[in-house]
Amino acid sequence: MKPVRYGMIGGGQGAFIGGIHRTAAAIAGNWQLVAGAFSSTPEKSKASGAEIGVDPARTYGSWAEMIAREAELPADVRIEAVSIVTPNHMHAPPAIAALEAGLDVIIDKPLANTMDNARAIAEAALRSGRRIAVTHTYTGYPLVKQARELVAGGQFGKVRRVMVKYTQDWLSRASDLENNKQAAWRVDPNQSGDAGAFGDIGTHAANLVEFITGERIASICAELTMLPGRHIDDDGSALFRLSGGGKGTLVASQVLVGDANDLAISVYCDEAGLHWRQEQPNSMTIGRRDKPTEIWNAGANRAYLATDVRAVQRTPGGHPEGYLEAFANIYRAFGEELRGGASAHTPGYATMDDTLSGMRFLAASLESSRQGAVWVDL
Numbered sequence: 001m002k003p004v005r006y007g008m009i010g011g012g013q014g015a016f017i018g019g020i021h022r023t024a025a026a027i028a029g030n031w032q033l034v035a036g037a038f039s040s041t042p043e044k045s046k047a048s049g050a051e052i053g054v055d056p057a058r059t060y061g062s063w064a065e066m067i068a069r070e071a072e073l074p075a076d077v078r079i080e081a082v083s084i085v086t087p088n089h090m091h092a093p094p095a096i097a098a099l100e101a102g103l104d105v106i107i108d109k110p111l112a113n114t115m116d117n118a119r120a121i122a123e124a125a126l127r128s129g130r131r132i133a134v135t136h137t138y139t140g141y142p143l144v145k146q147a148r149e150l151v152a153g154g155q156f157g158k159v160r161r162v163m164v165k166y167t168q169d170w171l172s173r174a175s176d177l178e179n180n181k182q183a184a185w186r187v188d189p190n191q192s193g194d195a196g197a198f199g200d201i202g203t204h205a206a207n208l209v210e211f212i213t214g215e216r217i218a219s220i221c222a223e224l225t226m227l228p229g230r231h232i233d234d235d236g237s238a239l240f241r242l243s244g245g246g247k248g249t250l251v252a253s254q255v256l257v258g259d260a261n262d263l264a265i266s267v268y269c270d271e272a273g274l275h276w277r278q279e280q281p282n283s284m285t286i287g288r289r290d291k292p293t294e295i296w297n298a299g300a301n302r303a304y305l306a307t308d309v310r311a312v313q314r315t316p317g318g319h320p321e322g323y324l325e326a327f328a329n330i331y332r333a334f335g336e337e338l339r340g341g342a343s344a345h346t347p348g349y350a351t352m353d354d355t356l357s358g359m360r361f362l363a364a365s366l367e368s369s370r371q372g373a374v375w376v377d378l
């Protein structure tokens, strides 16, 4: 199958996630970066394209120019999809324009800075009939997929309680906001949206809960807080209820000192409890009352893993895969679907439904916190 030709929007010099997307797409092997509008200024976009190695004739000054000029190229040359890796307020305009131009879209989370913009993207996808994938990175890990097979597949009985935390410390000092490109837009409600850490990493935690349990967060009671001088949350916790009746707790914070990227989840069901932590992603433990605790390891040759979970791995057990490969699994699955094939593992990426659920999670968390931590239905 020919790779999907894509153009990147954002991800220029000094950006964080754009480079990760490009590496992931390259590992996936079924994507080809052929164009880009890599920055908010034409000069920086051109300089970034040159560094990345994109044809200067197809390195554009703006995403609008890229979408218009690419449409003039022969059908077997022009971009078929865009990868959107801009700050949250710059998701909806290029996503809607790309969908309306007949392009498929892979976009980073949260879907948009506001619920209205998220809905507008969803409507554009529906109108155009084009497809959209959202990069909730952590669902790309093999053992997270295995956890879904076990929990959502009902092998442990009903879900009783989920405990999820996503904690970092990179915004824990006032000085962290100085000369920091990634921090600057994340603490600005005009760019990030009304949610801070809950939007940036809480949405990943909520998505992980829904992915592994196969249920939706149905209601939430949240308290979001922030360090003095900040305008949107950098720390928060919530109680939630799942659609299947189970309960849960969620903590998302970027000011907890000593934690680098500590996403960890425990899912307790009638018959077993399962624990996975993204900083040690190649093992998960499963505890039962009447048996010794099991440690499950990742690896393409671990026969106890489900066939489709083995299929998304590139190396045998003991040769660790990580963040980049998990990200690549999302690209690979979406690329396979765009080429009309079946993906190795379904669901291989977060869909519009999943990401709108994440936006409802944010809106309800903010509303709950504003009202003094009352229960709010999603």
Ligand SMILES: NC(=O)c1ccc[n+]([C@@H]2O[C@H](COP(=O)([O-])OP(=O)(O)OC[C@H]3O[C@@H](n4cnc5c(N)ncnc54)[C@H](O)[C@@H]3O)[C@@H](O)[C@H]2O)c1
Pocket: 009, 010, 011, 012, 013, 014, 015, 016, 017, 018, 037, 038, 039, 040, 041, 062, 063, 085, 086, 087, 088, 090, 108, 109, 110, 135, 136, 137, 181, 182, 185, 200
């Ligand atoms: N999936 C994940 O794990 C993950 C991790 C980090 C960030 N993200 C998401 O990725 C997005 C980007 O985050 P980041 O940390 O890489 O931000 P960043 O500030 O490092 O990079 C943003 C890039 O977008 C460019 N940009 C801004 N406006 C533009 C425009 N109009 N046209 C073209 N380019 C433009 C900037 O110049 C920059 O290159 C955010 O939505 C964020 O939530 C996701």
